Amino acid sequence: MESQQTLVNATDRMQLGIETSTLEGRNKVLGFWVFLGGECALFASLFAIYLTLHGQTLHGPTAKELFNLPLIGLATLFLLTSSLTGVLGINAMHRGNRRSLLRWLGVTVLLGLAFLAVQVIEFITYAHEGFGFSTSPFSCAFYALVGFHGGHVAFGVMWISTLMLQLKKEGITARKAPKVFIASLYWHFVDVVWVFIFTVVYLMGIMGV
Amino acid sequence: MSNMSTETQDRVQHEPSHGSVRVHVISFAIMIVLTVVAFVLVGAGIAPAMVVPVILALAVIQVVLQLYDFMHLKERGHSFPTLFITSGALFGLIFIVVMVLWP
Helix, strand or coil: CHHHHHHHHCCCCCCCHHHCHHHHHHHHHHHHHHHHHHHHHHHHHHHHHHHHHCCCCCCCCCHHHCHHHHHHHHHHHHHHHHHHHHHHHHHHCCCCCCCHHHHHHHHHHHHHHHHHHHHHHHHHHHHCCCCCCCCCCCHHHHHHHHHHHHHHHHHHHHHHHHHHHHHHCCCCCCCCHHHHHHHHHHHHHHHHHHHHHHHHHHHHHHCCC | HHHHHHHHHHHHHHHHHHHHHHHHHHHHHHHHHHHHHHHHHHHCCCCHHHHHHHHHHHHHHHHHHHHHHHHHCCCCCCHHHHHHHHHHHHHHHHHHHHHHCCC
């Protein structure tokens, strides 16, 4: 109820949601965008390394021999859908509907886990085909980039799960809302990175570019 | 004053959030279509020299959609977030161009 009051005062400030109803919340969101700018540079470095080294396969398998288009399509579908359920969760938060928020976040976490399961299966298959981390410069750059992204997904799953536990206890408050909001920004960003990974690594890899 | 604020809040909280659910679902549908087009183009076995620029463009459109709709950059008061993320992306682009073209 207190948060409702804070929300009223904040409607014409930065944006319309409860997450920016306090100065702390606004700073958190702004600061998180700075972090995402840094993440851009970090992932771009990994992409740059991958694009430099992906032709050097030594005696190991090439991208064309390894990648499985339907499996990557499935992983993409999971992650893309989880991005939608994430934003629908934020929508529920803006409406003050905790049950709906928890439900959407739950679906988001499950889809994130499904994505991770596909990735684990994929990496195990590659390992059986003799494609380990130190097989070739290509494999090293591939696992560094795709594995680092997968690590981000795993972290996001843990982050959103713990937020759900807090939301169950505390409800949608002016203190909790910015945390949920930046977790959703993070989740969308992870999906943004995946769009470039499936395009540059997998689709271009399958074409042998 | 407080009455007016409450009204604003009601309008803000109820009407646009239902409208934006529809917008989000439309964005999502566009993203799915862009993804499917990219996968089909690659699966069709057309010359890579023609496909690569197209799928890269599709990826950029999809990412812009994520940023503007799902990450709310289109909303009011988002000039600093836009500045930060575009600077990050610009630096990233420079890294990639430099690393790939250096030798």
